[in-house]
Structure formats: C-alpha cells, structure tokens
Amino acid sequence: MARLLDTFTSVAVAAAMASCGGKTPPRALAPAASASSAAPAATNSVEPPPAAPAAPAAPRPAAPGPVATYTGFAKPESVLYDADNDRYLVSNVNGNPNDKDNNGFISVLSPDGQVTELKWIEGGKNKVKLDAPTGSAIVKGVLHVADLTTVRMFDLKTGAPKGEIAIPAATLLNDVAAAPDGKVYVSDSGFKIGATGNLEATSSDAIYVIEKGKARLLAQTTAMHMPNGIAWTDKGLVVCSSGAPDVFRLDEKGARQDVTTTAPGGRLDGLVSVGDSLLVTSHEASAVLRGKLGGTFEVAIPEQKTPTDIGYDTKRGRVLVPHVMEDKVDAYELK
Secondary structure (H helix, E strand, O other): OOOHHHHHHHOOOOOOOOOOOOOOOOOOOOOOOOOOOOOOOOOOOOOOOOOOOOOOOOOOOOOOOOOEEEEOOOOEEEEEEEOOOOEEEEEEOOOOOOOOOOOOEEEEEOOOOOEEEEEEEEOOOOOOOOOOEEEEEEEOOEEEEEEEOEEEEEEOOOOOEEEEEEOOOOOOEEEEEEOOOOOEEEEEOOEEEOOOOOEEEOOOOEEEEEEOOEEEEEEEOHHHOOEEEEEEEOOEEEEEEOOOOEEEEEOOOOOEEEEEEOOOOOOEEEEEEEOOEEEEEEOOOOEEEEEOOOOOEEEEEOOOOOEOEOEEEOOOOEEEEEEOOOOEEEEEEOO
C-alpha cells in the first residue's frame, strides 16, 4: 500500500504504498574560538594524537533515467506485472484512501510505454465495487485486490467481478501476495488517515491468509510496526514495515524471523523478490533499496518521490515504480 503511510500525509485528505523523504539536518558546528581567548596552561601530560578524520560517506548512485514513463493516473498506489498477458496493472486510489466512495479503478499499461486502458476495472460500473484499491496478486486466472477491509476478485481476462472476501477486523488492507500452493496473503497496515492528513494508529497490524475462499489470521501484533508490502520468496512470506525500517520473514506460526534493518532509510512501502534479493521502496530515503534478509540494504534507484507498491517485469528485468502523489508510473531497468 500502496505506501499510504506518509505519501498521503502530505495532503489534507490523503496512503502505501512509500509513503515523505525527510532528511536529517546537518550537525551544528561548534563556534570558532575567539582570537583573544587565552591559551591553555601548559601541563606535563602527553596529549593524545588527534583523531583521524571520518571517512567520507559513500556517494549515492546517480539516478538512472526511466525506460518508460506513464501519466494520467489518480493516486496510483500499486503496479503488478501480469506475466501471462505481458502487461502492467495499476491500482488507482482516486481520492481519500479512507473513503468508501466506489470510484477506485485499475489501469492497464503496455510495456512499450502506452496506457492501454485507463479504467479497465472501474468502481460503479459493470457491477464493480472498488473504493480505494491498493496491492494486488494473481492466482489461477483471478486478480485479487486489497480494498480497505475487503479483498475483491476479478476475472483476469475480462475484468468482471468474481466475488469478494471481507475482513471486518482490518483497518487498511494494503498489499497482497500469492504463494505457489494457491494461498493468498494480505497485510493490514493498522492505521487510518485523519481529517488533517495525520496518521491514526488503530493497532490492528496483521497478516491474513486466504485459503479456500476464507480468510484467517496468521499474525496480529503491533511489533510488526504497520506491515505494508509483502512478497512470497523461496524462504516464505517476507514483510516490510511502514512504522519502522524493518524487513522480516513470517514463519508458519506467524512469528517474526530474520528481522533486518534497512539502514539507508525507513518508511517502507512496496516489496518484491528478485532472484535472491529483495527490492523495497523507502519514502524516508526517496529510493528503491536492494538487499537480503540478514544482510545490508543499499540504494538501487535513487531520487524517487513518493514511491509506493512496486512491481517487477520478469521478462525485461524492469522495476515498475508508482509515484502516488505525482500520478505517474516509471519503469527502470535494474542494473
């Protein structure tokens, strides 16, 4: 989600994805000594040698240019690569992320840079209910979309509604991930957006698993710090947090394992697995980060404003970055 966390705090009515790229102010310099100050009295003690200067920080990589840019959206929160049909699906919140206004929509993009159909699936039309769609996943020809407190399902070929699964205890269902066995996982970020754009924690932080058309709770704890992006990997389900710079794995019992800090920045949003690495968006770093569980994370794509729930084009090796507050999507080749 999306990240709805900090991206929507920049406006009074508004998510995440990533949710927003604040920087730490430089350390204040000590005032220079006055020319008239008396010299210190001589002593018999031996002064230690001056400390070696700190090594300069590693320079951030230059921002690569996107290979394609798509515009004309309405708060695009998530991008999903549909490999079977070789296209990109974009979830548009279109308004306040809290509102049940039935005006959300799903766009279709082609890899060659075209918006094929801006409103392929549209709330309020063709019996579609869609309020503020965020993350999505595909399972057996069905598109599963997180939408506030409901996971809505659509036929992948026609876009026709295929049912829904309500999760009444949730506050903000944010991202969706599919496992090879057909199970569908969905995160509840555990916050809502206040009238002035402030975040209001609800402590409903949770991960649910959907199996045979029913949702059950896998984990619920504020120790997950507002779980946002989720992804299925060869190590199981991996989660990133909006409320802390944490990426971790959830085991079968819902316990956190391999908790890893993303040192370049927090306020995490979207998450995808690429080979043996993870890509995660950070609003604090204004970047896409790359790293591994138990290892370190580095900036892979810098200078990304309001990056939310990213996708990955496995055919072309592209990272698909939605910029929720800029109403655009960029595609980058991953180096």
